[in-house]
Amino acid sequence: MQLELGVVAAAEASASAAPRILAMCVPDLSLQRVLRAREMATIDRRMRAPLAVEREGRILSCDPEARARGVRPGELLAQASAACADLEVVAADVSADRAALEALAEALLALAPSVEIAWPDALLVDASGAHLLAEDEGAGEMELLRRAVALAGDLGLRCRAALANGRAPSRALARHGGGATPIAPAALVEALAGLPMEALELAPPLAKRIAALGLRAVGDLARIPADTLAHRFGVAGLAAWRLARGHDPTPLVPFVPRRLPEEHVDLDAPVDRAEPLLFVLKRMSDLLATRLAGRGLGATRLHLVLRLDPTGEERLDIGLAVPSSAATRWLLVLRERLAELRLPGSVVGLVLTVAQAAPASTEQLVVGDRPERLLALETVLARLQARLGDGALFSAIPADRHRPEAAYLPSTFVSTTRPATGREVVAAVPEGVVRPTRLLAPPQPLMALGEGGRLTAVRFGGRTLRVLALSPAERLAGEWWSDPFDRDYHRATLEGLGDCWIYRDAGDGRLWLHGFFD
Amino acid sequence: MAAAAPEILEQLRETVRRMEGRAASRPGFLTSGRAEIDRLLPGGGFRRGAISELTGGLASGKTAIALQTIAAVTHEHGLAAFVDGRHELYPPAAAALGVDLDRLLILRPGGQGKGDDAARACLWAAEALLASGAFEVVALDVPLLPARPGRIDGRIDLDRMVQRLRAAAEKGGAAGLWLGVPGTRISSAARLDLSRADRRTPALTVAYHAA
Numbered sequence: 191m192q193l194e195l196g197v198v199a200a201a202e203a204s205a206s207a208a209p210r211i212l213a214m215c216v217p218d219l220s221l222q223r224v225l226r227a228r229e230m231a232t233i234d235r236r237m238r239a240p241l242a243v244e245r246e247g248r249i250l251s252c253d254p255e256a257r258a259r260g261v262r263p264g265e266l267l268a269q270a271s272a273a274c275a276d277l278e279v280v281a282a283d284v285s286a287d288r289a290a291l292e293a294l295a296e297a298l299l300a301l302a303p304s305v306e307i308a309w310p311d312a313l314l315v316d317a318s319g320a321h322l323l324a325e326d327e328g329a330g331e332m333e334l335l336r337r338a339v340a341l342a343g344d345l346g347l348r349c350r351a352a353l354a355n356g357r358a359p360s361r362a363l364a365r366h367g368g369g370a371t372p373i374a375p376a377a378l379v380e381a382l383a384g385l386p387m388e389a390l391e392l393a394p395p396l397a398k399r400i401a402a403l404g405l406r407a408v409g410d411l412a413r414i415p416a417d418t419l420a421h422r423f424g425v426a427g428l429a430a431w432r433l434a435r436g437h438d439p440t441p442l443v444p445f446v447p448r449r450l451p452e453e454h455v456d457l458d459a460p461v462d463r464a465e466p467l468l469f470v471l472k473r474m475s476d477l478l479a480t481r482l483a484g485r486g487l488g489a490t491r492l493h494l495v496l497r498l499d500p501t502g503e504e505r506l507d508i509g510l511a512v513p514s515s516a517a518t519r520w521l522l523v524l525r526e527r528l529a530e531l532r533l534p535g536s537v538v539g540l541v542l543t544v545a546q547a548a549p550a551s552t553e554q555l556v557v558g559d560r561p562e563r564l565l566a567l568e569t570v571l572a573r574l575q576a577r578l579g580d581g582a583l584f585s586a587i588p589a590d591r592h593r594p595e596a597a598y599l600p601s602t603f604v605s606t607t608r609p610a611t612g613r614e615v616v617a618a619v620p621e622g623v624v625r626p627t628r629l630l631a632p633p634q635p636l637m638a639l640g641e642g643g644r645l646t647a648v649r650f651g652g653r654t655l656r657v658l659a660l661s662p663a664e665r666l667a668g669e670w671w672s673d674p675f676d677r678d679y680h681r682a683t684l685e686g687l688g689d690c691w692i693y694r695d696a697g698d699g700r701l702w703l704h705g706f707f708d
Numbered sequence: 709m710a711a712a713a714p715e716i717l718e719q720l721r722e723t724v725r726r727m728e729g730r731a732a733s734r735p736g737f738l739t740s741g742r743a744e745i746d747r748l749l750p751g752g753g754f755r756r757g758a759i760s761e762l763t764g765g766l767a768s769g770k771t772a773i774a775l776q777t778i779a780a781v782t783h784e785h786g787l788a789a790f791v792d793g794r795h796e797l798y799p800p801a802a803a804a805l806g807v808d809l810d811r812l813l814i815l816r817p818g819g820q821g822k823g824d825d826a827a828r829a830c831l832w833a834a835e836a837l838l839a840s841g842a843f844e845v846v847a848l849d850v851p852l853l854p855a856r857p858g859r860i861d862g863r864i865d866l867d868r869m870v871q872r873l874r875a876a877a878e879k880g881g882a883a884g885l886w887l888g889v890p891g892t893r894i895s896s897a898a899r900l901d902l903s904r905a906d907r908r909t910p911a912l913t914v915a916y917h918a919a
Contacts, residue, residue: 563842567787570840571813574833578817586799586809598799603813625804627771628796688767705798708764708771 208356208439210331212302212315212338213364214349216291218243219311220282221251223290226346230473231455240274245282252277284310290347293477295445297341299484301334304444306357312364314357316442331372339370344480354378356438362389362408378436383409390433396426408434451481452543460499460536464528467496467537471524474542475517488513488550492520494527497539504533509580511571512604513548522569523576530577571603592668593675594704595631623664624681626691626705633702636692648684648692650703659683667696681707738845738883741776741806745900754845755897759874759884763893764902771797772805773900774847774885779806786844789813789837793830793851813843826851831869838884839876848873849887870894 216222220243232238240256242249249270252261260273270277287310295305295313306314317334324330331353342349352363353372359382363373366389373381382389385408387400400423405411411419412434419427432438453474461467471494482489490513494506508523574583584600591597637649647656663678676696684690689707694700737753739746746752754760754777762770778788779802788811790797795816803809815837817829827850834848870886874895877884886894890903 566840567842570836570842573836574815578815578829578833582817583813583815585812586802586814588800588803588809594798594800600814623804625801626798627775627801627805628766628794629798630796684767686765688765688769690767705796706767706771708767708769 208359208437209441210317210320210353210355211357211360211442212317212320212331212334212351212353213308213312213357213360214294214298214315214338214342214351215312215361215364216294216342216347216349217311218251219287219290219347221253222347223287224280225253226290227455228458229346230470231458239276239278241278241280242270243282244270244279250282292445292447293451293481294342294345294347296447296451296481297345297484298338299447300480300486301337301341301484304442306442307445308357308361312361314361314442317353320353328372328374335370335372341480345477354381354436356436357440357442358390358433358438359436362391365389375436379412382434382436383407383412387411390430392430392433393426396423396430399423400430447485450544450547451478452541453477454539454541456539457537460538462533462536464525464531467528467540468521468525470540471542472517472521474540475520475524478542478544479515479517479520482544482547483515483550485547486549487547488515489520489544489546490548491544491546492523493541493543493545494524495541495543496533496537497541498533498535499538500535502535504531506531507545509575511575511583511602512568513550514568514572515550516568519568519572523572526573526576592666594625594666595629624707626689626707628708629691629705630703633693633704636701636703638694638701645682645701648682648701648703650684650687653686655687656685657682658685663694666693679704738777739780740773741780742773745773748900749898754883754885756844756883757878757881758897759870759877759886759894761886761888761894761896761899762902763888763890763899765890768902770887770900770902771849773902774887775802775805775807777883777885778802778812778845778847779808781844782806782808782811785811787811787813787842788845788847789815789843790847791815791817791830791834791837791849793817793826793849797849813837831873834884835872835876837880838873838882839880841880841882843880843882845883845885846877847885847887866892867895870896 221241224241224243228238228241240253240259240261242252242256242261244250244267247267249261249263249265249267251263252270256270256274256277259277261270261277267279270279291307291309291311291313295307298305298313298315302315302317303319304316308314315338317331320330320334321327322330323333335351335353339349339351350364350367351370352360352367354360354363355375355378359378362385363381366385367381387397387406387408387410389408390411392400400411405414411431414431416428416431419431423430455470455474457470478489490510492508492510494508496504496506498504506527508527510519510523514520571583581600583603585603586598587601589597589599634650638645639647639649639654645657645660647654649655659682661681663680665676665678667674667676669675677693678696679691679693682690682692687706690703691705691707692701692703695702736756737749737751738756739753740749762773764770774790778790781788783806788807790812792814793816797814799809799812799814802812815833817833818826830848830850834846837843837846873884886896888894893899
């Protein structure tokens with residue numbers, strides 16, 4: 191008796207010390223995934239037929255319409271077809287189901303530090319930080335639960351959720367329990383008591399032996415003295431008893447996404463206009479963006495593959511001006527690109543992939559920056575980049591080079607926040623030195639005309655232009671190790687042109703027009 | 709409390725401005741950064757929500773005025789854009805004129821040519837920038853062919869395009885600076901003719917024509 195009391199006390203204490211876990215169970219995952227894919231691909235909603243998922247010749251699950259027509263899970267395919275002649279049957283796809291679960295796990299990382307995939311139909315979310323979501327812990331856990339279910343809904347998946355101490359108890363409550371409220375540690379044994387014995391997911395031989403005793407509910411097992419179970423079933427029996435009393439201190443096995451997300455859709459009818467494609471792309475973008483946001487990333491490059499009817503495909507590589515996990519920004523760019531696309535055939539499928547991503551840093555506003563302005567900036571940059579292509583828009587960084595045409599480097603325009611770029615700032619032009627506002631690339635040849643070694647005029651564009659003023663030479667030379675240059679630059683006032691930047695190449699003595707002081 | 713937030717923010721901006729010793733900006737106008745030009749402009753600067761024209765030859769100083777206006781904007785932490793259709797803007801000179809290069813977006817649409825497509829791309833980009841509301845000033849240097857005034861390559865109706873730019877500027881509240889060459893003229897809110905600077909005049913001379 192003393193031994194049993196000690197075991198019970200230890201079990202109660204360790205149950206309350208187990209981590210708080212939010213378990214999310216996706217019932218009929220295969221069916222939900224297929225329905226979601228069909229929803230995304232559906233252009234004409236009138237084309238829907240009753241749907242069922244089969245595995246090894248038996249119905250695994252079916253939608254409400256098929257159920258209403260007499261189809262039942264577990265029955266043979268032939269029986270189902272007899273009950274519903276126009277039943278659309280889709281084979282179960284384990285890898286696709288796993289991918290759907292991983293996608294949900296990826297998105298849930300936005301709410302919690304770690305998520306475990308409890309195959310085949312559940313996710314376990316670390317709820318230890320839930321108290322940060324509200325003023326007290328209970329309200330925080332309720333908020334986490336609500337947000338997680340809503341997030342799954344955004345991804346097109348309906349979930350049952352439960353929040354309790356320990357992995358196994360929370361998973362059991364999510365799969366077999368009724369309510370969706372956080373279970374306090376003190377109420378856990380009572381909450382588990384009403385669940386069927388299979389909720390504990392015991393090894394089949396042990397489950398069979400326990401069932402032979404007439405124990406049907408978890409509470410039946412929890413009420414049996416621990417030493418009796420230990421004596422009868424050994425260590426496995428004691429472990430089952432501990433589970434029945436909500437004791438599972440094992441830590442989560444965090445899921446780490448390895449690849450950037452991708453979504454593909456096979457359209458149910460060929461499409462040859464941009465609008466229906468954008469409609470489908472919006473749904474795909476929403477899914478991808480939610481997953482990417484969970485990882486704190488923003489896409490910088492998207493790949494879109496349009497599969498054409500009957501064969502062939504069109505590939506689009508789409509750069510984004512700033513890392514973004516906002517689907518609306520992606521759609522702006524996608525709309526621009528689709529608008530200018532001329533396809534040789536109708537589109538029958540789409541694959542949208544995040545090809546490149548970068549941490550989506552939070553904006554640090556300064557006095558003068560306004561959130562709505564930042565949004566406007568991001569939007570216009572995305573549009574410009576989509577239409578004009580990579581490299582067409584940039585900000586310039588001064589470079590420490592003597593060669594004038596190499597004295598700056600193009601860089602991604604990120605300016606919404608003040609400094610802290612971390613880069614070494616190089617003075618664009620040494621103090622007291624003037625440079626032209628316009629630089630010609632390439633420099634234009636000039637023919638020098640002079641008297642007594644003095645430059646008096648130049649021939650340019652078929653005209654003779656008098657030199658009205660000429661500054662002393664500024665020698666710019668260097669880069670002997672790669673592409674040597676040696677030039678004497680002058681600021682020259684040319685009649686009819688104004689102030690120009692000209693140089694004499696010391697290599698061949700020729701005169702060049704390199705810029706204008708416009 | 710929520711209603712008072714914008715006022716507090718405005719007071720904070722004003723305090724920061726005084727601490728940094730910057731001149732107070734005039735509502736509705738952008739300073740050109742040069743007092744002698746501001747004096748010539750009605751309102752004391754380039755009008756926001758409108759297109760102003762800076763016309764002159766290759767080395768008339770129009771780009772420098774645009775860059776000094778941009779410098780004044782970036783100094784006040786505003787954003788500026790330069791649609792560089794000719795691919796000639798030299799950023800080190802812009803920095804030397806006081807432009808914060810981090811806050812200047814440079815656009816070089818398409819190839820370097822003076823073709824129809826390059827001009828179209830410039831005008832489209834300028835329209836998008838002006839209408840966005842993200843930029844205080846947008847300078848626009850379009851590679852126009854002067855062969856037929858009012859037409860770009862004989863196909864684009866320049867008046868119609870400028871009308872669209874004006875509407876975009878009005879929508880976004882940005883000041884548009886059109887860098888024009890002698891021979892083309894657009895319908896603008898104000899026009900600074902810098903063509904006299906091309907001649908032997910030692911100092912910059914500005915002639916102002918109200919549109």
